[in-house]
Amino acid sequence: MSALTLIGGVLVGAGILLILLAAIGIVRFPDVLTRASAATKAAGLGVVLVLAGVAFLFGTLEAAVKLSLAVVLQFLTAPVSGHVIARAAYRSGSPLWEGTHTDELAVYERRAGRHTPGTTAGRRPR
């Protein structure tokens, strides 16, 4: 087993474990925003780790160039899509978890005359 295979195997293993954790997270977390957080962070980094590990496993220049382009695109698009979906969910008034402590966005949304999600907990930042 060469060093490249070892590094690639470790990276791929860490990546698939992160993706599995993200999938468990979106089933177990209580509201949309926490689920989007789990999906964006864990799954985004997981895919990046898997792609980097696959580049090591191939060990060729062609695979490395294409996979680094895919990694860059993943790093650019995963946070944006998570943010977009979370903002749409918040604006659509989906309920927050009842243990939500602080909702700083509610102040600005009310100032802009928009409706805010209907929880009684933690509406006002301190």
Added chain:
Amino acid sequence: MNPLDLALAVLAAAFATSLIRAFRGPSVADRAVAADVGLFAVVAAIAILAVRAGSTAFIDVVLVATLLGFLATVAVSSLVRRPPS
């Protein structure tokens, strides 16, 4: 047994788990997030299949799937609106 097969099995488990939320999820945003995670699992599985098959042709599929997934999520987010009350 090839260790990559074990990785593919773990990714299949992750995909099945994300399907639970896609079926159950109360709002459209929940389903979109679940579909996003499912797509990430599929993309990772395609990348591992490329190593398994020893062909770099699959890597182009990874590139296209990543970009299409981003576009799909942004498009679905404009369909998330207030449920009729």
